[in-house]
Amino acid sequence: MSPTLAIALTASFTAVSCALLGTFLVLRKMTMVGDAISHAVLPGIAVAYWLSQSRASLWMFLGAAAVGVFATVVIEVLRKKLKVQSDASIGMTFTTLFALGVILITFWSDSVDLDQQCVLYGEIAYVPFNTWSTGALNMGPIALWSSGLLLIAVLLYIFIGYKGLKMSSFNEDYAAVLGIGVVAWNLSLMAMVSLATVVSFESVGAILVVALLVVPAATAYLMVDKLSHLLIGAGIIALLASIGGYGCSRLLDTSIAGTITTLLGVQFLIVLAYHQLIQKQQQHAVA
Amino acid sequence: MEKSIEVHNLTVSYHSKPVLWDVDFELPKGKIIGVVGPNGSGKTTMLKTVMGLMKPDSGYTEIYGQPLDKVRERVSYVPQRESVDWDFPADVMDVVLMGRYRKNNLFKRITKEDRRIATEALEKVNLLEFADRQISQLSGGQQQRVFIARSLAQQADIYLMDEPFVGVDAATEDAILKLLRDMKNEGKTVVIVHHDLQTANEYFDWIVLLNTRLVAAGPKEEVFTKELLQEAYGGRLTVLSKLGDLISDTEFPLREPDFKEDQPKG
Numbered sequence: 330m331s332p333t334l335a336i337a338l339t340a341s342f343t344a345v346s347c348a349l350l351g352t353f354l355v356l357r358k359m360t361m362v363g364d365a366i367s368h369a370v371l372p373g374i375a376v377a378y379w380l381s382q383s384r385a386s387l388w389m390f391l392g393a394a395a396v397g398v399f400a401t402v403v404i405e406v407l408r409k410k411l412k413v414q415s416d417a418s419i420g421m422t423f424t425t426l427f428a429l430g431v432i433l434i435t436f437w438s439d440s441v442d443l444d445q446q447c448v449l450y451g452e453i454a455y456v457p458f459n460t461w462s463t464g465a466l467n468m469g470p471i472a473l474w475s476s477g478l479l480l481i482a483v484l485l486y487i488f489i490g491y492k493g494l495k496m497s498s499f500n501e502d503y504a505a506v507l508g509i510g511v512v513a514w515n516l517s518l519m520a521m522v523s524l525a526t527v528v529s530f531e532s533v534g535a536i537l538v539v540a541l542l543v544v545p546a547a548t549a550y551l552m553v554d555k556l557s558h559l560l561i562g563a564g565i566i567a568l569l570a571s572i573g574g575y576g577c578s579r580l581l582d583t584s585i586a587g588t589i590t591t592l593l594g595v596q597f598l599i600v601l602a603y604h605q606l607i608q609k610q611q612q613h614a615v616a
Numbered sequence: 617m618e619k620s621i622e623v624h625n626l627t628v629s630y631h632s633k634p635v636l637w638d639v640d641f642e643l644p645k646g647k648i649i650g651v652v653g654p655n656g657s658g659k660t661t662m663l664k665t666v667m668g669l670m671k672p673d674s675g676y677t678e679i680y681g682q683p684l685d686k687v688r689e690r691v692s693y694v695p696q697r698e699s700v701d702w703d704f705p706a707d708v709m710d711v712v713l714m715g716r717y718r719k720n721n722l723f724k725r726i727t728k729e730d731r732r733i734a735t736e737a738l739e740k741v742n743l744l745e746f747a748d749r750q751i752s753q754l755s756g757g758q759q760q761r762v763f764i765a766r767s768l769a770q771q772a773d774i775y776l777m778d779e780p781f782v783g784v785d786a787a788t789e790d791a792i793l794k795l796l797r798d799m800k801n802e803g804k805t806v807v808i809v810h811h812d813l814q815t816a817n818e819y820f821d822w823i824v825l826l827n828t829r830l831v832a833a834g835p836k837e838e839v840f841t842k843e844l845l846q847e848a849y850g851g852r853l854t855v856l857s858k859l860g861d862l863i864s865d866t867e868f869p870l871r872e873p874d875f876k877e878d879q880p881k882g
Contacts, residue, residue, distance in 0.1 A: 356704065412631065493722050496714050500700045506667050506693040507770075508685070508719045554750045556705045 332457035333579075335470045339456050340571040340589060342476035343529045344541050346483040348567035350522050351542030352560050355550060356498045361416065362404065363542045365423035366519060367526040367535050369400035371430025374527060379437050390475075390527055397523020398516055400426055451534030453585045472531055479528040486521055487560065494518065495556055533586040541567060544593040551604045566596055618645040620774055620805040621666060625675035628658070628665050634828065635661045638675070641824060641833035648800050649807045650820035650836075654849050657827040659809040660696070663776050667693050679774060689718070692772035694763050696779050702752050702759060709747045711762050712737055715769030730769075737768035740798075742791060757788030764792065774805045781810065793819065813845070 354363045373396030377389040400422050407418035456472045468474070487494065496504045497514040505511045522542070529538045549562030574589030581588070621643040628636040636658040643649055651659045664670045666677045668684045679687045692715075715737065716730040738744045741761040746754065751762065760780055767775055781789055796806050796819075810816055816823065816836075823839040825831040831848040832839045 358701075489723060492717055492726075495706075495710075496717055499704045499706065499711070499714070500695065502664075502667075502669055502695050502699065503693060503714070503766075504717075505669060506688070506691075507717055508688045509717065509722060510719075550705070554705050554752070555707065556710070559705045 330457075330469050330473075335457045335473050336453055336585070337572055337575050339470065339473050339476045339532055340453060340575055340585070341568055342473075342480045343525075343532055344545075344567035344571040344589070345564045346476070346480045346525050347529060347538060347541035348545035348563040349483050349487055349560055350518070350525055352546040352549070352563045353494055353498055353518055354522065354542055355546040356556075356559075360539075360543045361419050362401065362519070363522055364539045365404065365419045366397045366400055366522050367530075367538045367542070368430075369423045369426035370394075370397050370523050370526050370530075371427050371535065372396055372433055373430075373523075374530070375430050375433035375437065379433070390524060393527035394520050394523040396426065397526065398520050401516060401519040450584070451530060451532050451537065451586050453532040456532060472528075475528050476532070479525060483521060483525065486517075490514070490517070533589070537586045537590045540590045540593055544590075544597055545570070548593075548597045548600050551600050566593070570596060617642070619643065620645045620680065621807065622678045622681070623662070623666065623675070624677070626662070626665060626672050626677065627674045628661050628670055628672050630661065634673075636665070636672075636826075637829050639826070639830045640675075641830055643805070643807065643824070643833075644822065645805050646800060646803050647805060647821040648796050648819065649805070649822040649824065650816050651807060651809045651824045651826060652811070652813065652816050652820075652848075653826035653831075655811065657848070659811070659826055660778055662824075662826065663693075663778055663807070663809055667691070667776060690773045692767040692770040692775045694767045694775065694777040694780060697756065697760050697763060697783065699778075702754070704751065706751055707747070708738065708743060708749050708751060708754070708762055708765075709734060711751060712765045712769050715766040733771065734765075734769045737765040740768055740795060741765045755785070757784035760784050761788060761792070764795070773803075774807070775799065776807045778809045779811065780808060781812070781815070813849075816840075 351360070351363060354360050370393040373393035374389055377392030380392075381388040403422045404418050407413040407422065408415050413421075453472075456470050459471050461468050461471050461474075493504075493509060493514050496507075496509060497511045501511050504514075525542075526535065526538050529541065533541065545563040545567040546559070548566050549559050553559050553562050570592045571589050574592040575585055577583070577592065578585045578588035619642050623642075624640050626636055626639045627634060635656075639658075639662065651662060653659050661670060665672055666679070666684070677684070679691055684691065709731075712734040713726055713730060716726065716734060735744065735747070738747055741764055743758060743761050743765060746758065751759065754762065760783070764777070764780065767777070780792055784792070796808075799806055800821075808820070810819070817840050820836055822834065823836045824833040825839055825844055825848045827848045832844045
């Protein structure tokens, strides 16, 4: 497989996965929790990495997902039980966990081949070189496999949990009254977000993954008014940005992740401007 | 008396301040029951506790003599309209269909039967023609009716509604009222949290008068007496709380910049 294709596919798989999960974060007004999780998983990654001595291992994914869920629970406990202000509880939890992760990484820097640069910004350009093989057969880049599996997992999760996610996002109290476990839905969504974050951090980094979670959904939200369309729209926007961003970065010789994110922002601005224009016209029509 | 809801020695607090204090009453079946009291008297808290959304500090509630978990299917809840974001990407039918969601069909597809029941519910609230309308484009009264339709789609026996008459126009109010009476005639029990004393006497058969403590509960003739109302609202408090209602009812921006021209001059 050509390196170009491997990078483009990895970027697309990650971007679409994040955009789909991010749609529910935006609808639940929980994008900052997504931001928090994307940082809080760092200690999980560091520990799992140190234990297993390999990137992209199953342990790393599980470890990070566990820490992500842990962070969600801590945020909820601080907020609901201890009555800490909502944004303060998010701010405290993820910075502490993230800092802990940074310490762990520097502490184990001799034995762990994982640097802060990679975690924060990702380096998708190296994706094609990090391959795995079974026996003599070269299976191709690890990140391509992990992001592909992630996308399948996300699609399955949303397809199976569509009604539960929809209901608990729209009206949590009502869902609870019907006996639908809203806590379980919240935690499972956060576990998926954690998983997506870990898989993505190698390619786009912990910081830019937030953009992938939030911007495609926010952009699509301006254009459509049905949940299924919102999911499809966010997916398409993420796909366009990742393919287009990769293309642009090759032309301009810039950071791939940076260009993808910038393109997401540009897409949002264009849609926003169009949206405003339409609204203005409608107001004029009424007047 | 056949009992629908029982509340026994219920104490609930919020931020360690009691909102309900040792409240104890039983409600009959097949009546329209109003839960009435001044602002902050614990009406919504009472409803949420019965629905299992808030945990009591002491006491318990039962429905048909059983804990909520055993009879969930038979109880339906209409939350306050303001409690959700109406910009959520859904149309009217989507929301009403949520009344058909159950723990045991959550992972299954929506059936034809579900759609038929939801359509019927929409018909009852006169919103069938709006089935495909985006929910953010509805008026307050229409949104309230969507919530009631969703609750009807649940096909329950007891309906608990939190302030269904707030922010709805007179026509909707009449329509809801007619619907409630139809439901009563079918033997359903409807419990309504209501803050307007003026209309309470006219709407309800039974009244629960709350002010953190239970003031009275019974047929409206017995409860709607000057003494009991004064006990619930307090002599001078009546004036004050009415003033508060008056301000919240009338205080909305009359002069938006866009409409300046339309306003009469002077």
